[in-house]
Structure formats: structure tokens, C-alpha cells
Amino acid sequence: MSKITLRSLDFPKWYLDIIRECDLAELSDVPGCMVIKPRGYALWETMQRILDGMFKATGHKNAYFPLFIPKSYLAKEAETIEGFAKECAVVTHHRLKLEDGKLIVDPDAKLAEELIIRPTSETIIWKTYKGWVQSYRDLPILINQWANVVRWEMRTRMFLRTAEFLWQEGHTAHRTCEEAEEEATRMINVYRTFAEDYMAMPVIVGRKTKGEKFPGAHHTYTIEAMLQDKKALQAGTSHHLGTTFAQAFDVHFLDSDGQRKPVWATSWGVSTRLIGALIMSHSDDKGLVLPPKMATTHLVIVPIWKNPEERAKVGEVAQSIADGVTAKGFVAYIDDREDKNPGWKFTDAERSGIPIRIEVGQRDLASGIVVLVRRDNMAKQQVAVGEAVDKVVSELGAMQREMLERARQFRQDNTREIGSIQELTEFLDNDGGFAEVFLDTSIDTDVRIRDLKSGRGRDKSLGATVRCILPSSATPGKCIVTGNSTTDRVIVAKAY
Amino acid sequence: MSKITLRSLDFPKWYLDIIRECDLAELSDVPGCMVIKPRGYALWETMQRILDGMFKATGHKNAYFPLFIPKSYLAKEAETIEGFAKECAVVTHHRLKLEDGKLIVDPDAKLAEELIIRPTSETIIWKTYKGWVQSYRDLPILINQWANVVRWEMRTRMFLRTAEFLWQEGHTAHRTCEEAEEEATRMINVYRTFAEDYMAMPVIVGRKTKGEKFPGAHHTYTIEAMLQDKKALQAGTSHHLGTTFAQAFDVHFLDSDGQRKPVWATSWGVSTRLIGALIMSHSDDKGLVLPPKMATTHLVIVPIWKNPEERAKVGEVAQSIADGVTAKGFVAYIDDREDKNPGWKFTDAERSGIPIRIEVGQRDLASGIVVLVRRDNMAKQQVAVGEAVDKVVSELGAMQREMLERARQFRQDNTREIGSIQELTEFLDNDGGFAEVFLDTSIDTDVRIRDLKSGRGRDKSLGATVRCILPSSATPGKCIVTGNSTTDRVIVAKAY
Numbered sequence: 005m006s007k008i009t010l011r012s013l014d015f016p017k018w019y020l021d022i023i024r025e026c027d028l029a030e031l032s033d034v035p036g037c038m039v040i041k042p043r044g045y046a047l048w049e050t051m052q053r054i055l056d057g058m059f060k061a062t063g064h065k066n067a068y069f070p071l072f073i074p075k076s077y078l079a080k081e082a083e084t085i086e087g088f089a090k091e092c093a094v095v096t097h098h099r100l101k102l103e104d105g106k107l108i109v110d111p112d113a114k115l116a117e118e119l120i121i122r123p124t125s126e127t128i129i130w131k132t133y134k135g136w137v138q139s140y141r142d143l144p145i146l147i148n149q150w151a152n153v154v155r156w157e158m159r160t161r162m163f164l165r166t167a168e169f170l171w172q173e174g175h176t177a178h179r180t181c182e183e184a185e186e187e188a189t190r191m192i193n194v195y196r197t198f199a200e201d202y203m204a205m206p207v208i209v210g211r212k213t214k215g216e217k218f219p220g221a222h223h224t225y226t227i228e229a230m231l232q233d234k235k236a237l238q239a240g241t242s243h244h245l246g247t248t249f250a251q252a253f254d255v256h257f258l259d260s261d262g263q264r265k266p267v268w269a270t271s272w273g274v275s276t277r278l279i280g281a282l283i284m285s286h287s288d289d290k291g292l293v294l295p296p297k298m299a300t301t302h303l304v305i306v307p308i309w310k311n312p313e314e315r316a317k318v319g320e321v322a323q324s325i326a327d328g329v330t331a332k333g334f335v336a337y338i339d340d341r342e343d344k345n346p347g348w349k350f351t352d353a354e355r356s357g358i359p360i361r362i363e364v365g366q367r368d369l370a371s372g373i374v375v376l377v378r379r380d381n382m383a384k385q386q387v388a389v390g391e392a393v394d395k396v397v398s399e400l401g402a403m404q405r406e407m408l409e410r411a412r413q414f415r416q417d418n419t420r421e422i423g424s425i426q427e428l429t430e431f432l433d434n435d436g437g438f439a440e441v442f443l444d445t446s447i448d449t450d451v452r453i454r455d456l457k458s459g460r461g462r463d464k465s466l467g468a469t470v471r472c473i474l475p476s477s478a479t480p481g482k483c484i485v486t487g488n489s490t491t492d493r494v495i496v497a498k499a500y
Numbered sequence: 501m502s503k504i505t506l507r508s509l510d511f512p513k514w515y516l517d518i519i520r521e522c523d524l525a526e527l528s529d530v531p532g533c534m535v536i537k538p539r540g541y542a543l544w545e546t547m548q549r550i551l552d553g554m555f556k557a558t559g560h561k562n563a564y565f566p567l568f569i570p571k572s573y574l575a576k577e578a579e580t581i582e583g584f585a586k587e588c589a590v591v592t593h594h595r596l597k598l599e600d601g602k603l604i605v606d607p608d609a610k611l612a613e614e615l616i617i618r619p620t621s622e623t624i625i626w627k628t629y630k631g632w633v634q635s636y637r638d639l640p641i642l643i644n645q646w647a648n649v650v651r652w653e654m655r656t657r658m659f660l661r662t663a664e665f666l667w668q669e670g671h672t673a674h675r676t677c678e679e680a681e682e683e684a685t686r687m688i689n690v691y692r693t694f695a696e697d698y699m700a701m702p703v704i705v706g707r708k709t710k711g712e713k714f715p716g717a718h719h720t721y722t723i724e725a726m727l728q729d730k731k732a733l734q735a736g737t738s739h740h741l742g743t744t745f746a747q748a749f750d751v752h753f754l755d756s757d758g759q760r761k762p763v764w765a766t767s768w769g770v771s772t773r774l775i776g777a778l779i780m781s782h783s784d785d786k787g788l789v790l791p792p793k794m795a796t797t798h799l800v801i802v803p804i805w806k807n808p809e810e811r812a813k814v815g816e817v818a819q820s821i822a823d824g825v826t827a828k829g830f831v832a833y834i835d836d837r838e839d840k841n842p843g844w845k846f847t848d849a850e851r852s853g854i855p856i857r858i859e860v861g862q863r864d865l866a867s868g869i870v871v872l873v874r875r876d877n878m879a880k881q882q883v884a885v886g887e888a889v890d891k892v893v894s895e896l897g898a899m900q901r902e903m904l905e906r907a908r909q910f911r912q913d914n915t916r917e918i919g920s921i922q923e924l925t926e927f928l929d930n931d932g933g934f935a936e937v938f939l940d941t942s943i944d945t946d947v948r949i950r951d952l953k954s955g956r957g958r959d960k961s962l963g964a965t966v967r968c969i970l971p972s973s974a975t976p977g978k979c980i981v982t983g984n985s986t987t988d989r990v991i992v993a994k995a996y
Binding site: 030032033034037038039040041042044045046048065066069070071072073075078079085089090091092093095096097098099100101102106107109118119120121131132135147151152154156170 | 529538541542562566569587603605614
């Protein structure tokens with residue numbers, strides 16, 4: 005096993021070390037694309053299983069729409085062109101051929117219309133919905149899709165930003181603006197619940213500014229997480245799309261009052277980016293730290309022996325604890341490999357992020373105890389053999405709660421109310437974290453924030469962005485950009 | 501609800517009617533691509549859930565590899581060029597731009613190397629495995645991927661053959677030829693088990709002829725199903741790939757004897773084509789017929805009432821049966837919509853393929869009974885209210901078994917031992933079905949079979965293909981093409 009860089013020394017390098025050493029993913033030769041290895045993919049499968057259940061519980065069904073989007077679809081909606089029709093993968097031909105022993109693109113197989121690999125599916129889905137909606141009785145349509153999408157990113161970062169990524173995209177159609185608004189807020193709250201109750205990652209729910217919202221959306225809700233380096237990460241978004249796509253693709257319905265009306269839309273998505281968020285929220289210098297609800301193995305038992313007789317004894321206890329924990333619905337693994345010593349096994353389990361370790365040794369067993377170690381705080385305790393199963397279950401629950409509390413405390417400790425540009429610059433140049441400021445969001449103040457320079461050098465960008473607009477303040481304050489009075493409050497931070 | 505064409509009148513049209521009327525899928529505007537609607541996708545989700553469990557139970561893990569394959573990868577393996585590098589989607593550019601108000605492909609954004617949308621992932625996966633394998637200790641690698649793939653098909657058929665389709669592809673790496681062979685046969689048997697025990701679709705397991713095997717494979721195992729029109733459908737394949745891809749991508753390992761050796765490979769896959777197979781195996785002129793293990797709703801209860809008082813009474817009984825069935829682990833649905841009459845609800849449930857219907861009417865209830873109707877044979881029976889739950893459970897089991905038996909009987913009734921080309925032509929021109937023949941597969945007799953003409957017109961093809969090679973016969977027979985003695989037995993049939 006190789007060394008993992010300390011977070012305090014180089015956070016971005018630590019992140020890449022974790023991905024490599026915990027065997028989560030690797031870069032491929034294909035520009036901007038990664039291979040998600042079994043351990044990384046298992047995290048995605050856990051996320052999919054939980055989220056899919058939450059989507060179905062809120063009335064959604066899964067479907068599947070084509071990977072390809074005709075170029076003319078993208079051209080239908082002006083803001084879509086601006087937002088998505090730029091850096092994308094363009095299919096122009098449908099055949100290769102051998103010529104003089106070389107494999108070339110067959111010039112005779114040029115497509116009449118170029119096809120774009122979906123960067124997101126609003127256009128093709130709304131083209132399809134047109135055939136599904138005639139009357140108000142056909143509404144709402146509540147559909148989700150699990151899919152791969154492609155955005156041609158020049159600067160990639162494992163899990164956080166890759167050319168191809170996996171995600172889910174919900175696309176719903178409604179009779180009224182109010183229903184669409186209700187759906188958009190319902191789904192951002194589903195994401196919040198998932199982030200907090202399962203990933204143990206506290207998030208702030210807010211609206212994006214005009215410059216940061218989804219192209220064509222009325223408004224966009226976001227969940228923003230603070231990672232261990234105090235930077236913000238947009239972890240999921242839910243868009244109230246208004247009637248933008250209904251207008252672009254002529255999707256109207258006959259309402260009960262006999263009027264022909266455009267259909268209201270939402271879309272919402274989270275992606276494999278959540279794996280990056282999970283890593284950067286909790287993991288430490290020893291490796292992965294996973295909240296129990298995200299782990300596929302909850303308990304590793306390491307039996308320690310010197311001879312076959314001892315091995316039989318500790319093995320029996322290990323098995324009985326494993327059986328007891330399995331019966332409670334958790335996954336236990338006994339690491340009784342003969343070619344590895346206990347120290348190696350401890351390190352291996354710590355690196356993999358298994359929430360709880362139990363060491364079963366001959367000497368402890370003589371006193372009727374085993375040693376239990378929690379991965380998040382590395383706290384060691386002695387537990388009576390007969391109480392081990394219950395203790396594992398209660399510690400898993402405690403760990404899930406405490407990881408969320410600890411992350412919440414960390415965010416609170418690194419959030420500051422800021423009253424001026426100068427104070428903001430100093431805060432982000434030095435401590436870093438979330439700045440809560442008054443900002444008049446009715447004008448393009450977000451661009452002014454983005455253009456701020458660091459106090460450390462004339463041309464260095466401060467790297468600050470408005471992450472989200474918070475609920476309005478009861479009492480107005482002074483906009484840090486314009487100096488005018490406003491009730492708009494926002495979070496400003498450096499971000500991924 | 502529109503009419504469904506009778507199978508006996510026009511089987512292909514019946515198939516399309518079922519897909520449309522049961523709301524499973526529709527064609528999109530994108531050439532060769534379909535939209536899989538929620539009811540169709542639910543079938544795929546059921547298949548995924550069951551198969552994924554079977555893959556994991558046999559030691560496989562899921563991972564994800566890039567959608568894009570550099571053109572040079574395809575060029576590495578000669579048979580891959582022949583088999584897959586022809587009709588495919590080619591990405592040549594990575595940007596669009598607006599010029600004079602028109603959205604065009606940016607000529608400045610031409611890729612240095614064209615990317616192909618994966619038609620199958622052997623090449624990119626073996627390029628990746630090269631980095632994973634050094635020693636025999638790194639083997640085996642047992643990985644599966646759930647993904648979309650694209651093969652530019654000119655003539656498409658819903659679910660059976662579309663340009664983009666969804667599938668799983670297993671890709672394993674082994675130390676020896678024997679291990680690879682064991683894996684390839686293990687997985688074709690997993691597919692057989694799935695087809696028979698879950699889809700109630702009997703299949704014949706055999707090997708493909710040289711002309712029909714996977715490009716570059718040592719040999720290919722297939723499961724072949726007989727559909728209701730007596731045509732064959734290849735429902736899944738498992739390939740022993742030998743060391744073809746190890747040689748092409750230089751994947752070698754240091755064995756325990758100190759020798760550097762090439763790695764042995766298998767790959768295996770099933771796709772959304774199985775949805776087409778499921779429909780054409782069991783469905784009838786009334787709509788979908790689903791084996792209970794493939795259904796998402798197992799029981800529909802239709803309460804029949806004339807007034808609120810009756811409604812309360814039948815509703816109570818309906819609920820108690822639904823609760824009982826749910827407690828047994830099945831999904832029950834009470835169709836108490838007020839704006840539809842019972843007849844409409846019966847037709848709706850029949851069309852959707854819900855395995856069992858229970859009618860709860862006031863008059864029957866006075867005698868303490870309800871009416872139970874099984875979807876597969878439409879048999880009606882009166883059941884005492886107190887026995888309804890147990891009866892539903894036992895009928896679900898019986899239905900699952902009997903659907904398989906019935907399909908097996910159908911295949912047996914339509915399989916014939918055939919001794920000559922003339923007899924084969926007559927059989928396929930008239931009755932149709934599976935012909936079991938002696939055929940010397942050591943030479944290209946499969947091409948001769950494919951080239952056979954119908955007896956009905958000089959230039960009409962018979963449409964016969966060798967579906968698979970059966971286990972060798974104990975006693976030799978006469979090859980129907982060459983007349984030579986051979987122990988090779990094959991199935992010849994018309995096929996999708």
C-alpha cells in the first residue's frame with residue numbers, strides 16, 4: 005500500500021490519492037473520461053438504490069430516452085444554445101471503412117443531420133412529451149431517467165467534472181405554475197434529505213442567481229455542501245423551467261375550462277459528482293470514511309491467532325458476532341486471510357472505510373471481551389462478547405448521527421457574516437469558508453463578486469462565487485457591492 | 501382503447517400493437533432509436549434486478565467504462581474491425597457554434613482522433629485491464645457493466661434491433677483456458693436459468709457456428725428461444741474469447757511458474773431485446789401476458805358496487821384480500837376508480853398483463869365468494885373469501901410453472917427431425933419451427949443453409965439460419981448439405 009498525502013499538506017493531491025489507493029476510479033485514455041472501478045461504482049449503486057426509492061415514493065417512474073439529440077432540437081431554444089450547444093460531442097458519420105489497410109471514417113456515410121450526445125435531455129424529452137399531452141387529464145407526467153451524459157470539459161477533476169458522467173434527470177410536466185413550483189421544491193428537499201440523512205453531508209438549500217441558473221429556467225434550486233477544505237460544492241439542482249420548453253416544442257394542453265395552455269416543467273438531477281462530495285466531506289488521512297448508510301460492508305472482524313487451536317477459538321467468536329450482525333440486516337466480513345498480519349488488515353479496512361472493526365484476540369477473549377474501533381473517530385473500546393452485536397448496531401447509528409453533526413459543526417465554525425468587500429476578500433484569502441452577505445440579486449452583482457481580485461496580488465482572482473440566495477432577511481441590510489439597502493442574503497464562497 | 505390485431509392475422513402488426521397499446525415504447529425522431537416508456541422500462545428494471553443478483557451471487561462486481569472508444573482501439577483487433585467497426589456512430593467534433601444565426605459544427609473543433617460510441621466494450625476494457633494485471637494474483641477479474649451501446653442498424657424492430665439499446669456486458673479475465681471456459685458456460689447457464697425460471701421462456705443452449713460467433717471469439721454460446729410465430733430469437737450470448745484481446749492489447753501476467761502468459765477472456769450479454777422476447781413468448785390477442793415473476797403488480801382487485809352501501813362492503817373485502825396478498829410479499833392493486841365501469845377495468849388489467857384478477861361483487865359476497873381470473877388461461881373460478889389470499893399465492897406459483905410448461909410443449913410440437921434439404925425447405929415454407937438436422941459444422945455449411953431458396957419462388961430466400969450447434973450425437977448421421985457422415989447436430993430455423 006502506498007502513502008496517502010496529508011490533507012493539511014495538499015488537499016487536491018490527498019483527494020487523488022484517496023481515489024487511487026481506495027481503488028475507486030482511474031483516468032482512461034479517452035479525453036476527459038474516467039473508469040469507475042468496482043469500489044467506486046458500489047458507492048454509486050448505493051446512491052442509486054436509495055434515491056430511486058425516494059423518487060418512486062414521490063410518485064415518479066423511470067423511463068429511457070435516446071442518447072442522441074438532433075442538432076435542430078438544440079437550436080429550438082435560445083438559452084439551450086447558449087448553455088449546452090457549445091462544448092459537446094458531435095456525431096457526424098455512421099460508418100468506418102478500411103482503405104489501404106487503414107481504418108478511416110467513410111465520407112459516404114455522413115449524416116444528413118448531426119447528432120449531439122445528450123448534455124442533458126430537456127429537448128428530446130419535451131419533443132416526446134408533445135405526443136403525450138393533449139388534455140389536462142394527461143398531466144402531470146412524473147418521469148426520471150438514469151443515464152450517461154456528455155459535456156466536453158477541458159479541465160476535468162475525478163468525479164467532480166468529467167466529459168462523460170452518470171446521473172439521473174427527472175423531467176416533469178404540470179398543469180400549473182404552482183404545481184411545477186411544488187415539484188421543484190419537493191425534489192430539492194428529497195436531495196437535501198438524501199445528502200443529510202444518508203450521506204451525513206449537511207447542505208444549504210437556496211436559489212441560484214440569474215447568472216448561475218439553468219439556461220432557460222425560471223429559477224434553479226441548489227443544495228450546497230461545504231467540503232473539508234472549506235470550499236463549496238453544488239451537489240444537486242432542481243429547476244422550475246416555467247413554460248420555456250413547452251413554448252419551444254409546442255406542448256400545450258386543453259384545460260377543463262376549454263382553454264389551450266402551455267405545460268409547466270421542472271427538471272432535477274444529481275450525478276456521480278456526489279461520490280466526490282462524499283469523499284471530500286468525511287474521508288481522512290488514513291483513507292475513506294463512509295457514513296454507515298453509504299457502506300456496503302458495515303463491520304470487519306479481524307480474528308488474531310498464533311496457532312490452529314487459538315484460530316478455532318477466535319474464529320468461532322468472530323463467526324457468532326458476524327451472524328448476529330447479519331441477522332440485524334447489516335453486512336459483516338471476517339478477514340481471516342492467512343497471508344496478511346492483523347496490522348495490515350487494520351490498515352486495509354481503514355482505507356476502505358468500513359465503519360466498524362472488531363478485533364478478536366486470544367488474550368482479550370480470556371477476559372470475555374473484544375475490541376471495537378469506530379472508523380470515524382478511531383475510538384477504541386472494550387466490549388463484552390455477549391454485547392458485541394448490540395454494540396455494533398448502536399455504534400453504527402451513533403456514527404451516522406455524529407458524522408452529520410460534526411460536519412454541521414465544521415460548517416458553522418467556518419461560516420461568517422460579512423459586511424463589506426474588503427472583509428470578504430480578507431476572509432476568503434485567509435480563513436476561507438462560507439460568507440453570509442447582503443447582496444442585491446436583482447442586478448448582476450454575482451458577476452461583480454466573480455470578478456473580485458485577491459488581496460494577495462494585483463491580478464490574482466479571489467475565486468469567489470455566489471453559491472446561493474438564502475431566504476430573504478426580515479430586516480434589510482447593506483448590499484456589499486452597491487451599498488444599497490436590500491433584504492437579499494446570499495452565501496459567497498470559493499467553489500469546485 | 502384501440503383494437504389489437506389478431507396474432508393469427510398479422511403477427512408483426514400484433515407485436516407493434518401490443519407495444520403501443522400496452523404503452524411500452526415508441527419510436528423517436530432519432531434514426532433507429534426508441535423511447536422506452538415507464539411500463540416498458542419497468543420490465544427492464546425487473547430483469548436488471550434479478551440478473552444483477554445472479555451476477556453478484558456468481559462473484560461479479562459492477563463497474564463503468566467510457567462510452568467513447570478511440571478509433572485506433574477498434575483497429576487493433578482484425579476481427580473487431582470486421583464485426584463492429586463498420587456501422588457505428590462516429591464523433592468527429594467537440595463543439596457547435598452560432599454563425600449568422602445558424603447552429604453549425606465548429607470546423608476548428610475537430611478531434612485529433614475520432615471517437616466511436618461503443619458497439620461493445622471489449623477493446624476499451626482490455627486496454628484498461630492491461631494496467632490491472634501483472635501477476636496471477638491479480639486474476640480472475642470478474643466485472644459486469646450496465647450500459648447503453650450503439651450499432652448503426654438500418655432496419656430496426658422495436659426492442660429486438662435498435663441503433664441504441666440497453667444491455668449488460670460481463671468482461672472477465674482468467675489465468676487459464678479452462679477457467680475461461682468454465683466462466684463462459686457458467687454465464688450461459690445463468691441466462692438459461694433466468695429465461696426459464698423467471699421469464700418462463702424455455703431456451704436451447706448451444707454453440708454458434710463459425711460464421712455466427714462473436715468476431716474474434718474462440719466460440720460463442722447462445723440461448724435460443726422459439727417465439728409464438730415459431731421463429732427463433734437469440735436471447736443471450738456468452739463468449740469464450742481465448743487470448744484474442746490479451747494479444748491485441750498486450751495483457752500478460754507472470755504466472756507462479758515464472759512464465760509470462762497471455763490472459764484468457766470471456767464476455768457475455770443480454771439486452772432490452774429480452775423485452776421483445778418476453779412479449780412474443782407469452783402475450784395474446786388481449787394484451788400482455790406476464791409470468792408472475794416478471795410482473796410489478798401481481799393482483800388487481802375490482803370491487804363492483806351500485807351504491808355507497810355496497811361500495812363500503814365490497815371495498816372492505818377488497819382491502820382485506822389486498823392486505824393479505826401484500827403480507828405474502830406480492831403487489832396488489834385495488835382498481836376502485838369511479839369513472840370506469842368493471843368491464844373497462846377488466847380489459848385494462850388484461851391488457852397490462854396483471855397475472856391475477858379478483859372481482860368482488862355484492863351478489864357473490866352474499867354467498868361468501870369472490871371470482872378469480874388467471875390472465876394466462878383466462879380460467880375463472882369461484883373462491884371462498886377466506887381462502888382468496890392463499891389461492892392467489894398458489895395460482896401465481898402454478899401460473900409461473902404452467903407458462904413455462906406450455907411454452908416448452910409449444911416448442912416440442914414445433915420441432916422436427918429433418919433429414920434433407922428438400923424436407924427442410926418444405927418444413928420452413930409450410931409449418932415452420934425448429935428443424936433438428938445433422939450438419940457438418942467443420943466447414944461453411946451455415947452459409948449454404950443461409951443461401952437456401954424458398955420452394956415458393958425462384959428468387960425468394962428460405963430465410964433459414966443455423967441457430968446453434970447442439971451436443972454431438974452419439975451415433976453419426978448424414979449431413980444435409982454435404983451428405984457426409986457427421987455427429988454434428990444443429991437447429992435450423994427462421995429467426996429474428
